Amino acid sequence: MKKSFIYMIAAVAIASVLSSCDLNLKPTTSIAYVEGEPIMISETDVSEFENGILASYRSQFYGVHSQTQEVMGDAFNASADYGNNYGSVHRMDVSFTDDEYNTRDHWSGHYGAIKNYNIFIENADNVADDLKEYAQFVKGEALFCRASSYLHLARHFGKPYGSSSSTDLAVPLVTVYDQLDKPARATVAEVYAQVKADLDAAAAILSGETGEAGAMYPTIDAVNAIYARYYLDTKDYANAARYAEGVINTGHYKLASTEEEMKAEYTDDNGTEPIIQMYASKSEGYGTNDIYTLTNNANDKGLNFRSYYFPTKKLVEAYDEGDLRFKQWFTNEIPNFVSGSYYEGQFYTFVKYYNNPALNSGNVPQARHARKPILISEMYLIAAEANAQAGNAAKAKELLNALQTARHANLTDGSMDSIKKEWYRETVGEGLIISNVKRWGDGFGARAPQEGAASLIMQGAAFEQRTMAANAYQFTWPVPTYEMQVNPNLVQNEGF
Numbered sequence: 001m002k003k004s005f006i007y008m009i010a011a012v013a014i015a016s017v018l019s020s021c022d023l024n025l026k027p028t029t030s031i032a033y034v035e036g037e038p039i040m041i042s043e044t045d046v047s048e049f050e051n052g053i054l055a056s057y058r059s060q061f062y063g064v065h066s067q068t069q070e071v072m073g074d075a076f077n078a079s080a081d082y083g084n085n086y087g088s089v090h091r092m093d094v095s096f097t098d099d100e101y102n103t104r105d106h107w108s109g110h111y112g113a114i115k116n117y118n119i120f121i122e123n124a125d126n127v128a129d130d131l132k133e134y135a136q137f138v139k140g141e142a143l144f145c146r147a148s149s150y151l152h153l154a155r156h157f158g159k160p161y162g163s164s165s166s167t168d169l170a171v172p173l174v175t176v177y178d179q180l181d182k183p184a185r186a187t188v189a190e191v192y193a194q195v196k197a198d199l200d201a202a203a204a205i206l207s208g209e210t211g212e213a214g215a216m217y218p219t220i221d222a223v224n225a226i227y228a229r230y231y232l233d234t235k236d237y238a239n240a241a242r243y244a245e246g247v248i249n250t251g252h253y254k255l256a257s258t259e260e261e262m263k264a265e266y267t268d269d270n271g272t273e274p275i276i277q278m279y280a281s282k283s284e285g286y287g288t289n290d291i292y293t294l295t296n297n298a299n300d301k302g303l304n305f306r307s308y309y310f311p312t313k314k315l316v317e318a319y320d321e322g323d324l325r326f327k328q329w330f331t332n333e334i335p336n337f338v339s340g341s342y343y344e345g346q347f348y349t350f351v352k353y354y355n356n357p358a359l360n361s362g363n364v365p366q367a368r369h370a371r372k373p374i375l376i377s378e379m380y381l382i383a384a385e386a387n388a389q390a391g392n393a394a395k396a397k398e399l400l401n402a403l404q405t406a407r408h409a410n411l412t413d414g415s416m417d418s419i420k421k422e423w424y425r426e427t428v429g430e431g432l433i434i435s436n437v438k439r440w441g442d443g444f445g446a447r448a449p450q451e452g453a454a455s456l457i458m459q460g461a462a463f464e465q466r467t468m469a470a471n472a473y474q475f476t477w478p479v480p481t482y483e484m485q486v487n488p489n490l491v492q493n494e495g496f
Contacts, residue, residue: 038126039119046131049120050138054217055285056113057145058278060152061371062287062353065109066431068102069156071291072474073433074444075424076309076350077457077464080339085291085308091462098478098496106156107480110149111174117142117149118177140205144218146175147198148226148373151233154191155435156477157493161233165189169491184489185479195230199223211252214270214277221247222276225374228382233439240386244379245399247275253376255406262328269356269370273377280370282361289353289429290367297364301342304335310457311350312464313448318425320410325425328352338456346452352429377403377426385419416440434475443470 041049070076071090078090088095089102124139125132150171154161158170165188172183173194186194203223211221224243231240247253254272256265265271269280280286291308298304311330319326329352335344355365380403388396397414400422404411407426412418423436437444447464449457457464468474473495484490 039123041123041127041131041135043131043134046127046135046138049116050141052116053120053138053142053145054278056116057148057373058285058287058371060109060113060149061278061373061431062289062369064102064105066429067289067291068106069431069434070429071309073437074447075312075315075428075433076292077312077447077449077453079307079310080456080458081306081337082308082458090309092466092468092472092474093462096474097481098484098492099481100478103156103477104480104482106477107153107171107483110153114146114149114174115177117146118175121146122176136205137209140202140209141218143198143202144206144223144226147195147202147230150191150198151195151226151229154188154195155233155438157479158188158191159476160438160441161188161192161235165192169493172490182487182489185491192230192234195226199227199230203227211247211250211275213253213272214274216277216279218276221250221252222374225275225379228379228386232382232386235389237386237390241383241390241392241395244383244386247379248376248383248399255377255380255403256324257406257408259324259327262324266328266352267354267356268358269372273375274372275374275376275379276372278371278373280356280359280368282359285370286356286359286368287371288367288369292350292352292429293354293365293367295355295365295367296337298337301335301337303364304337304342305349306337307349309350310336310453311348311450313450314445315350315425315428316348316450318421320408323409323425324407325409329428343452343456347450347456350429375430378432381419381423381426384414384422385416388414388416388419437470438475441470443468443472 067086068089071078071086072092078087086102088097088100120142121139124135127135153171159168168188169185170188170191171185173186173191174181174183175194202218203220206218206220206223209219211219215222224247228240228244228247231237231243253275256262256271256273261271265273269277278285294306294308296304296306316330329350330348331351332345332348334349335342336347336349353367353369355367356369359368360366380399384396384399387399393414395414396419400414400419401411403422403426420436420440423432445467447466449464473493476493478493478496479490484492
């Protein structure tokens with residue numbers, strides 16, 4: 001019976017059909033895992049668990065897991081035909097409540113994955129002697145994945161790390177699977193401490209797993225990249241710089257610096273920048289960030305976009321003339337169908353995630369790509385920011401200029417203003433914008449539309465006129481309604 005339950009968990013994870021955060025209710029249609037009662041794991045079990053762990057990790061990227069953050073910021077305007085997709089998080093008005101399903105999906109998705117990580121971590125030692133090395137490796141993967149999930153949850157459901165982190169609430173810490181438990185929210189400091197503990201354990205296990213561009217599973221480089229994120233968030237700038245520069249200096253990754261290399265990276269999923277690039281095929285595993293394109297094929301016009309979101313004036317004008325990113329990620333040469341008419345040449349569409357043809361299942365691009373959770377470009381940005389914050393402007397400039405040179409952008413100084421701009425234009429679409437502004441203590445200004453699109457977007461105080469103060473409560477997402485209903489020990493975030 002226990003073995004059957006193991007296979008059920010693995011199969012569910014592989015299909016990425018993750019349950020919501022079932023920390024409170026005991027299912028009546030499956031066998032409950034009993035805390036403290038060991039499960040003996042066979043070689044097949046370990047292999048199935050590894051597949052499930054990696055599938056659970058992969059499911060936390062692209063789609064709702066990046067688009068939610070992007071439309072909250074000032075890089076995109078809702079088109080007149082956006083159909084209220086991501087509407088409440090884009091407007092951030094009274095409709096943005098604890099019942100908001102896009103932020104809820106972050107919570108439930110990560111806790112569903114954490115459930116799978118926890119079960120294996122707790123039972124990884126329950127194997128025959130000849131399986132211990134393999135099981136320990138998979139345990140290292142699970143620890144890495146759990147650290148990544150808790151870092152994501154803390155960034156979005158808790159306040160930024162700072163002087164009040166010992167009292168500010170983040171999310172419940174669940175490291176042992178127990179369906180009957182009703183955990184309270186841990187503090188921001190406690191969740192970050194768990195992230196560090198998991199990374200330390202993962203690093204010890206994966207220390208010999210050399211990184212390579214496009215690795216489909218966690219390596220020591222991936223662990224060090226998450227260390228860099230952790231230390232940047234916790235304002236330990238010396239270590240943030242050390243870990244980020246350490247990954248850069250391995251020489252395993254190269255920034256795309258030609259149009260051909262940009263196409264290989266951002267169209268064909270065959271580049272040299274991913275520290276991790278998850279498995280993808282036509283049948284499963286691909287990710288979609290499709291709200292920017294939503295391509296259609298009309299007999300009279302051929303391929304055309306029906307975008308829910310257009311890039312703002314600020315985003316379009318963020319790039320210098322000749323910047324490879326603008327050439328690869330924006331186009332005005334394919335018609336966009338809005339409000340019953342076609343528009344070609346009047347404004348730009350964001351096409352960073354347009355499509356990998358090898359993953360397409362028809363003749364219409366479907367925004368399918370291999371998920372890339374961590375890219376080397378982020379390490380340049382973390383290292384530059386950490387050095388700038390530590391007062392080493394010369395080193396910050398050197399790192400920032402290396403990225404700018406590769407992208408054919410104008411070189412700047414190493415100030416925080418220049419670094420923030422580079423974060424904005426380099427990582428657009430990757431779901432990092434809200435984490436960044438929270439870390440910096442910034443808000444954002446109005447979403448002025450790009451030239452040619454002003455009459456084709458949603459207009460009003462909650463749309464192109466929306467501004468957000470640095471202390472806006474919406475930047476710290478609400479605990480989902482269902483979780484509040486079933487767990488009386490949870491406390492809601494301010495404003496919801």
